[in-house]
Amino acid sequence: MINTVPEINVSTGATESSAPPATITFADFGLDPKIQKAVSEQGYNTPTPIQAQAIPHVLAGSDLMGAAQTGTGKTAAFVLPIIQKILRHASSSASPARHPIRALVLTPTRELAVQVAENAASYSKHTDLRAAVVYGGVDMKEQVATLRNGVEILIATPGRLLDHIGSKVANLSQVEILVLDEADRMLDMGFLPDLQRIIDLIPAQRQTLLFSATFSPEIKKLAQSYLRTPVTVEVARQNAAADTVKQVVHMVASADKQRAIVKVLEARTRQGLSRQCIIFTNSRLGCAKLSRALERDGIKAGAIHGDKSQGERTLTLDAFKSGAIEALVATDVAARGLDIPSMPCVINHELPYNAEDFIHRIGRTGRAGSKGDAIALVDASEKRLLDDIEKLMKRKLDVQPLPEGGPSFSPAPSRGSSRSGAPAKMSDPFFYKPYEPSVTPQPSSGVTNSEEKKVGITPAKPAVGALLGGFKKK
Numbered sequence: 129m130i131n132t133v134p135e136i137n138v139s140t141g142a143t144e145s146s147a148p149p150a151t152i153t154f155a156d157f158g159l160d161p162k163i164q165k166a167v168s169e170q171g172y173n174t175p176t177p178i179q180a181q182a183i184p185h186v187l188a189g190s191d192l193m194g195a196a197q198t199g200t201g202k203t204a205a206f207v208l209p210i211i212q213k214i215l216r217h218a219s220s221s222a223s224p225a226r227h228p229i230r231a232l233v234l235t236p237t238r239e240l241a242v243q244v245a246e247n248a249a250s251y252s253k254h255t256d257l258r259a260a261v262v263y264g265g266v267d268m269k270e271q272v273a274t275l276r277n278g279v280e281i282l283i284a285t286p287g288r289l290l291d292h293i294g295s296k297v298a299n300l301s302q303v304e305i306l307v308l309d310e311a312d313r314m315l316d317m318g319f320l321p322d323l324q325r326i327i328d329l330i331p332a333q334r335q336t337l338l339f340s341a342t343f344s345p346e347i348k349k350l351a352q353s354y355l356r357t358p359v360t361v362e363v364a365r366q367n368a369a370a371d372t373v374k375q376v377v378h379m380v381a382s383a384d385k386q387r388a389i390v391k392v393l394e395a396r397t398r399q400g401l402s403r404q405c406i407i408f409t410n411s412r413l414g415c416a417k418l419s420r421a422l423e424r425d426g427i428k429a430g431a432i433h434g435d436k437s438q439g440e441r442t443l444t445l446d447a448f449k450s451g452a453i454e455a456l457v458a459t460d461v462a463a464r465g466l467d468i469p470s471m472p473c474v475i476n477h478e479l480p481y482n483a484e485d486f487i488h489r490i491g492r493t494g495r496a497g498s499k500g501d502a503i504a505l506v507d508a509s510e511k512r513l514l515d516d517i518e519k520l521m522k523r524k525l526d527v528q529p530l531p532e533g534g535p536s537f538s539p540a541p542s543r544g545s546s547r548s549g550a551p552a553k554m555s556d557p558f559f560y561k562p563y564e565p566s567v568t569p570q571p572s573s574g575v576t577n578s579e580e581k582k583v584g585i586t587p588a589k590p591a592v593g594a595l596l597g598g599f600k601k602k
Contacts, residue, residue: 151174152174152175152180153173153174153175154167154168154172154173154174154175154208157175157183157184157187157208157209157212158187159208159212160212160215160255162215162254162255163208163211163212163215163251163252163254163255165254166250166251166252166253166254167208167251170250170251175201175204176200176201176205177200177363178194178200178201178202178205178361178363179201179204179205179208181194181361181363182194182205182206182209182339182361183205183208183209185359185361186205186206186209186210186213186335186337187209187212187213189213189335190335190357190358190359191335191336191337191355191356191357191358191359192337192338192355192358192359192360192361193337193338193339193343193348193351193355193358193359193360193361194206194337194338194339194340194360194361194362194363195339195340195343195360195361195362195363200363202309202339202340203243203244203247203309203339204247204251205339206233206307206309206337206339207244207247207248207251208251210231210248210281210305210307211248211251211252211255211257211281213231213304213305213335214230214231214257214280214281214304214305215255215257217230217257217280218255218256218257218280219256220256223278224276224277224278225278226278227258227277227278227279227280228278228280228299228301228302229279229280229281229282229298229299229300229302229303230280230281230302230303230304230305231280231281231282231303231304231305231306231307232282232284232289232300232303232305232306232307232326232330233248233281233282233283233284233307233309234284234285234286234289234306234307234308234309234314234323234326235283235284235285235309235310235314236285236309236310236313236314236319237285237310238263238264238265238285240309240310241261241262241263241283241284241285242261242263244261244283244309245259245260245261245283248281248283252281257280257281258277258278258279258280258281259279259280259281259282259283260274260275260279260281260282260283261282261283261284262274262275262282262283262284262285262288262289262292262298263284263285263288264285264287264288264291268288268291268292268295271288271292272292272295272297275292275297275298276297282298286314286319286322286323286326287322289326290322290325290326293326293329300326300329300330301329301331302331303330303331303334304331304334304335305334305335305336305337306327306330306334306335306336306337306354307336307337307338307339308323308336308337308338308339308351308354309339309340310339310340311338311339311340311343311351312340312343312344312484313340315351327354336354336355336356336358338351338354338355338358344484372494372498372499372500373490373491373493373494373499373500373501373502374499374500374501374502375490375501375502375503375504375525375526376501376502376503376504376525376526376527376528377503377504377506377514377525377526377527377528378392378503378504378505378506378527378528378529378530379506379507379508379527380505380506380507380530381507381508382507382509385477385478385505385507386418386421386422386425387425388505388530389407389422389427389455389475389477389505390422390425390427391530391531392475392503392530392531393405393427393454393455394531395531396473401472401473401501402472402473403427403454403455404448404451404454404455404471404472404473405454405455405456405471405472405473405474405475406455406456406457406458406468406471406473406474406475406489406492406493407422407455407456407457407458407474407475407476407477408458408459408460408474408475408476408477408478408480408489409457409458409459409477409478410459410460410478410480410481411459412433412434412435412459414477414478415431415432415433415457415458415459416431416433416435416457418431418457418477419431419455419457422455422457427454427455428452428453428454428455429453429454429455429456429457430444430447430448430453430455430456430457431444431456431457431458432444432445432456432457432458432459433458433459434459444456448468449468457477460480460485460488460489468492470498471492471493471500472493472500472501473493473500473501473502473503474489474490474492474493474500474501474502474503475502475503475504475505476489476490476502476503476504476505477505478505478510479504479506479510479513479514479517480513481513483513483516483517483519483520484520486504486517486520487520487521489502490502504525
C-alpha cells in the first residue's frame with residue numbers, strides 16, 4: 129500500500145526545510161535487520177507520516193518536537209529509532225551493570241506507559257536490549273526486582289519513577305535519550321515539578337524528544353526549555369481529528385442521554401454496524417452509574433475509572449478487547465494511550481471541560497487508517513464547551529437528529545438558543561452537569577468532576593504487540 133504524506137510541516141528553529149519523499153518504507157530508514165524483522169513480523173511496511181518525518185531526525189541525533197493526530201503511530205516514531213540508537217549497548221551478559229538505563233520515556237498515565245512498553249518489547253525482541261515499565265497503583269516489589277536486574281529502555285510515570293529513585297533502585301546517570309510522551313498533558317496536569325526533578329538527574333548531554341497530539345503555544349514555549357535547537361514536525365492540522373473519523377453531534381437533554389445511547393447503539397445494530405464503543409464521562413461516579421444503567425438496558429457494559437482496583441481494570445479491559453463487553457464507559461483516564469485496533473465508535477456522554485481532551489477522546493477511533501464514528505450527546509448547558517471545541521478544531525461539527533425510533537425526548541433546542549418550556553424531569557439528577565445555569569434550577573450532585581492525575585489502566589501481564597500505527601502490507 130502506498131502511503132501519501134499529507135500536510136507536513138518540518139522546521140528546525142526558524143528555518144523551513146522541504147519534506148522527504150512521500151513514498152518510503154521502513155527499510156529506507158537503515159534500521160538494523162533485527163529491528164526490521166520485528167517490524168515485518170507485525171505486518172507493516174509503510175510508515176505513517178509522523179514516522180516518516182520523525183524517525184530520520186531522531187536517528188540523526190536531533191532534539192525533536194513531534195505533533196500529530198492520535199492514532200497515527202507517534203509511539204513507534206520514537207521507539208524504533210531509540211532501539212536503533214542504543215543497540216550498540218546491547219549485551220547478553222546477565223550482569224545488571226551491563227544493562228544501565230539508556231533511554232527514558234515518561235508518560236502521564238499508566239495505560240499509556242503500558243502501550244509504549246508493549247511497543248518497546250515487541251520491536252526489540254530480537255535484540256539483547258531489555259525494556260521495562262514502572263507505574264503507580266501497584267506493589268513496587270516486582271518493579272524493584274526488574275530494575276535491579278538491569279534495563280536499557282525504561283518507560284515510567286513520573287511519580288513512581290521518583291519513588292524508585294528515592295529507593296536507590298533507578299539510576300539515570302547513563303540516560304542518553306529522554307522522551308516526554310503526551311508532553312502537553314504532563315505539563316498541563318501539573319507534572320512540571322516532578323519532571324524538573326527527574327531531568328536534573330539526567331546528563332545534560334542527551335537527546336530530548338517531545339511527542340503529543342496537540343501543542344498549545346504556551347506548552348511549546350515551556351517545552352523549549354528542555355530542548356536544544358529542536359526540529360519541529362507537525363503532521364496534518366494541529367488540534368484536528370483524523371480524517372477517518374466521522375463526527376456527529378446530537379442535541380439531547382442531559383436527563384435523556386442514557387436512553388439516547390441505547391437508541392444510538394440500536395440504530396447501529398440495524399445498520400449492520402458493531403455496537404462496541406467507548407463512552408466518555410467526566411467523573412468517576414458518573415462513569416460507574418452510567419455503566420450500571422446501560423447494563424439494566426440490556427447492553428453489556430463495563431466501567432474504567434480511577435476508583436477501580438488494578439485487578440478490576442485489567443478484567444474489564446480484557447473483556448472489552450475480547451468482545452465480552454460492548455460498551456466501555458470511561459473517564460479521561462482512557463482518552464490517551466488506549467490502543468484498541470479498529471475501535472468502531474466513541475460516544476461523548478458529556479463534553480470534556482478541556483477542549484483538547486475532546487480530540488484525544490475521539491482519537492480512540494479511526495486509528496491506523498481504519499474508519500470510525502465519534503458521536504457527541506450535547507445538552508444546551510454544554511453549548512460553551514461545544515463552542516470551545518469547534519474553535520480549537522477550526523470547524524463546525526455536524527448537528528443531526530437522533531436516529532429514528534428513539535424515545536420521546538424533550539425538544540432539542542437549536543444551537544445558541546435557550547430551552548423553551550419547562551425542562552423534562554430528570555431520571556437521575558447525577559448525570560446533569562451544567563456548564564451554564566439553566567432557566568429552571570436543577571439538582572446538584574455535589575460530586576467533583578476532576579479525575580486523579582496519576583491513574584490509568586494496566587493489564588497485569590500486558591500482551592506484547594500493540595499497533596505500530598503504520599499500514600499493513602497487502
